[in-house]
Amino acid sequence: MEAPTRGPLRSALVLGFGVTGRAVATALTSRGVSVVAVDEHPTDAIRAEAASMGVELVESPSPQELTRLVSGCDLVVPSPGIPESHPIFGFADAEGVAIESEFDLADRWDSRPIVAITGTDGKTTVTTMVTAMLLASGVRSIACGNTETPLVEAISDPDIEVFVVEASSFRLATTRWFQPSVAVWLNFAPDHLDAHASLSSYESAKASIWRDLDANSGVAIASATDPVVLANRNSEVSTLTFGGAGTNADATVSDGWLCLPDGTQLIAVDELPRSFPHDIT
Incomplete structure (x- = not known):
């Protein structure tokens, strides 16, 4: 699969302004991208953080306001844990605005x-x-x-x-x-x-x-x-x-040893600090 075509990135909407949202906003603004953040339940600390970064923070926008915000940006970056049922996904699709994660940005x-x-x-x-x-x-x-x-x-x-x-x-x-x-x-x-x-x-x-x-x-x-x-x-x-002994896995347990795919004995099971099944497989 080939990497998706990416247009110029001048403005972005960050949904959720927690740890990842703030890191995303910092990375974007440091690269000259204009950022608006949306958070439905911001704390005073989040408001202060956004202000210190020079990022506009929009609190609990109406559907109409959220649509306007989405249509005015090049990219939407939802924070991890935003439900797939959140209306922003439908709004972005309708407006033809790409959605990317922090992984996508790092790859850029x-x-x-x-x-x-x-x-x-x-x-x-x-x-x-x-x-x-x-x-x-x-x-x-x-x-x-x-x-x-x-x-x-x-x-x-x-x-x-x-x-x-x-x-x-x-x-x-x-x-x-x-x-x-x-x-x-x-x-x-x-x-x-x-x-x-x-x-x-x-x-x-x-x-x-x-x-x-x-x-x-x-x-x-x-x-x-x-x-x-x-x-x-x-x-x-x-x-x-x-997998464990008897699983026919490439990396497995054989004769009491953790073994690599080429058969190299890595360490004896009885030398491990713990050797419960989930520890060794």
């Missing part, structure tokens, strides 16, 4: 490698572990995305070599283009149906982590035991699976 401005991790459970743990392993290997990396540091903020650090991105379904659902070097999908279970229109919509958001992987160099990593994850594999990219 940065091309350094990304390891992306999604899944209903375990995202934060695995993101933390991968970041720690990279740092221990001498690779300057940072855990970002669905953390205290949005990806669009993390890219401002020129010293980072690899971004380890916790990719929630909230972010993936509004992303037009996301091409990590490695994309991991840990597992799937019903969740977040207050934000997603349906279970199918939630699944599609998760599956999109593999949609734009480079056919030649991208690597997908999948649970060997989750049927939903396996059913969404991208046949155009290399996929490695992980």
Whole structure:
């Protein structure tokens, strides 16, 4: 899949002015983009933050006012967790205004490698572990995305070599283009149906982590035991699976050792601080 065509970015509407919304507004304004923020329940602290940034903050606009705001910008950036039922999505579609996530914006401005991790459970743990392993290997990396540091903020650090991105379904659902070097999908279970229109919509958001992987160099990593994850594999990219003993996974447990796909014994299970099933698979 080719990256979407992107027009000039002169003005943007940021929906929600929490941690990610503020990071997005900061990234946009620092690049000369005019920003208007919409927040339905801003606190005094949020109002003060918007004022200090020179960003117009519109509180709980009527449908007519929201339509006007959307039609007057080049791009809408919803904050993670905005329900798919929110009227802004219909207004943007009707006005022909693109919707992008913070991942899209980061892709506009940065091309350094990304390891992306999604899944209903375990995202934060695995993101933390991968970041720690990279740092221990001498690779300057940072855990970002669905953390205290949005990806669009993390890219401002020129010293980072690899971004380890916790990719929630909230972010993936509004992303037009996301091409990590490695994309991991840990597992799937019903969740977040207050934000997603349906279970199918939630699944599609998760599956999109593999949609734009480079056919030649991208690597997908999948649970060997989750049927939903396996059913969404991208046949155009290399996929490695992980799972416990007897799962026929590429990376597995064999003779009491965690083994890499090439058979290399990584560490003995009894040397791990914890060895519950979810710890080793």
